[in-house]
Amino acid sequence: MGRQRHALSPTPDEADPSQDRRFVTALARGLVLLRCFGPADRWLAHQALARRSGLPQATVSRLTFTLTSLGYLRHRAATGEYALSPAVLSLGFSVLSNFEIGRLARPFMETLAEDTQAAISLGVRHGTSVVYVAHCRSTARLILGLDVGTRLPFAETAMGRAMWCASAPGMRALVAQRLRAEDPARWPEREAGLRRAEADHAARGYVVSASEWEQDIAAIGVGVDLGDGREPLSLTVGGPAARLRGALLHEHFAPALVRTGREIVAAIQAGDWED
Structure with a gap:
């Protein structure tokens, strides 16, 4: 097993893409937030999204506002929770189908x-x-x-x-x-x-x-x-x-x-x- 350790070191062609100047951090963070929702999750609170994504709460607030405005999230004001909307689900299932x-x-x-x-x-x-x-x-x-x-x-x-x-x-x-x-x-x-x-x-x-x-x-x-x-x-x-x-x-x-x-x-x- 010791002889195989070199396989765990990435080659230059496999470097972290987030370090590339073409990488759009805001877009990546928005997608990270959408991926916080698992198969069993219907509604998630702001705090749960921050915890699962590892993003600051202020960043989560900006992202949820943007994604809600674009129709990819639904917001339940009474509880402060968010849910995926049919718009984002249709994107995934159209590809899978x-x-x-x-x-x-x-x-x-x-x-x-x-x-x-x-x-x-x-x-x-x-x-x-x-x-x-x-x-x-x-x-x-x-x-x-x-x-x-x-x-x-x-x-x-x-x-x-x-x-x-x-x-x-x-x-x-x-x-x-x-x-x-x-x-x-x-x-x-x-x-x-x-x-x-x-x-x-x-x-x-x-x-x-x-x-x-x-x-x-x-x-x-x-x-x-x-x-x-x-x-x-x-x-x-x-x-x-x-x-x-x-x-x-x-x-x-x-x-x-x-x-x-x-x-x-x-x-x-x-x-x-x-x-």
């Missing part, structure tokens, strides 16, 4: 969902998170209640770890830099989890997470590398940890997941698509 990779992958994901009676997800990286661009549920009653647009942490999930293992060293270095800067205290634990994922991937061809992001939820993941230089996606099987374990997980679900990942790559490389 036209994401051709998800369209081409869906038939394979549906087959895998029925085969495993679990939840199948395809995701991409966004900053230090992963975002679902396609999601299929089986007909089983006990499945994950997540959907397209769901945002998950990178380092603690099978989806993020699979992306990490499929990424080039330079991209790993950039993600590591951002994870460390985001929460220095948690970085050693996160780094250890990513290193374990590397070992699992080398030995098995897939990665695992068990109750690390959400209690009693487990998942396995594989990277989906299209081979054209872009960042890999990730394909996962997820469900209750009590079910996704042992021989069922490693001897049945995992081979099916790896096979499906290869089928998706072949379908995308053979298809006529744009992302």
